[in-house]
Amino acid sequence: MVSFRFCIYLLCAALLLIGNRAAAEVSPPEGVPDDAERVTVGSPYVNIYTGPGRGYPIFHVAEYGQEMWLLKRRTDWIKVYLHRNKTGWVRVADLDEIYGADGELVRVHLPDFRxxxxxxxxxxxxxxxxxxxxxxxxxxxxxxxxxxxxxxxxxxxxxxxxxxxxxxxxxxxxxxxxxxxxxxxxxxxxxxxxxxxxxxxxxxxxxxxxxxxxxxxxxxxxxxxxxxxxxxxxxxxxxxxxxxxxxxxxxxxxxxx
CATH class of the missing domain: 2.40.160.20 (Porin)
Incomplete structure (x- = not known):
């Protein structure tokens, strides 16, 4: 006969598995396209600009472990969405340490002759x-x-x-x-x-x-x-x-x- 303690163990393991899967499949916030990729900042910080260029001011800094969604690309800049309805632009060169929902490193290639x-x-x-x-x-x-x-x-x-x-x-x-x-x-x-x-x-x-x-x-x-x-x-x-x-x-x- 299966013990009561073993049943509790199986139930906890199932709940943990469902919770991890749900966390990996978080739906984008309202107004963000469904195909937008969710990433986590792995570097100490990433500067967020108001526009796609060095001439625009930095209005926010995404710190280590913060999540953001990649919306669209313009040459070597990417528009991102952050929590609390913040949107801005990040240099592709600054996204060398970002991780996807599966924990794998996400590579965003720099524009080149190809x-x-x-x-x-x-x-x-x-x-x-x-x-x-x-x-x-x-x-x-x-x-x-x-x-x-x-x-x-x-x-x-x-x-x-x-x-x-x-x-x-x-x-x-x-x-x-x-x-x-x-x-x-x-x-x-x-x-x-x-x-x-x-x-x-x-x-x-x-x-x-x-x-x-x-x-x-x-x-x-x-x-x-x-x-x-x-x-x-x-x-x-x-x-x-x-x-x-x-x-x-x-x-x-x-x-x-």
């Missing part, structure tokens, strides 16, 4: 050599997937004997988009308009279809900024006896929007 994968548009500027002429270019790109993007490209080249403008649409493939030094390959097509610098004999501008192949590499320096180096081969389909091949080298940078 965040460009979340940006769809980029704007770029380049300078280089277009068959011996100085060239300046601009491009506007859109990312469809982590590996595939498209660009609208415009280049102005100024030479001793002629100037040219090239307008193209290109598709870029990055096989390793999460590498900090990421190579890419491209294919494209467009038009090339050549204006000869003739002073004695009047000449007409030429407009040719321009096919594009090339390769390059992007070096991600910050969350929204990358340097790029590129080699491009332009194949001009002319109306003359021979088609023309132009090699272009360029350096530039992209800003992710």
């Amino acid at each position: 965040d460009v994968n979340a940006q769809n548009f980029h704007l770029g500027f380049t300078y280089g050599d277009f068959a011996g002429a100085d060239s300046m270019g601009v491009n506007l790109g859109y990312r469809f997937t982590a590996n595939l993007s498209a660009e609208l490209r415009a280049t102005q080249a100024v030479g001793n004997f002629s100037d040219s403008q090239t307008y193209q649409v290109a598709v870029l493939h990055q096989p390793f988009p999460r590498w900090k030094l990421s190579p890419y390959f491209m294919l494209g097509a467009g038009v090339n308009i050549t204006s000869p610098n003739a002073t004695i004999v009047a000449t007409e501008d030429r407009q040719d279809t321009a096919m594009l192949t090339g390769l390059g590499v992007k070096a991600y320096l910050f969350r929204r900024f990358a340097l790029r180096a590129e080699y491009a081969n332009h194949y001009l389909l002319t109306s003359r006896d021979e088609n023309q091949e132009i090699v272009e080298w360029k350096l530039g940078f992209d800003v992710y929007l």
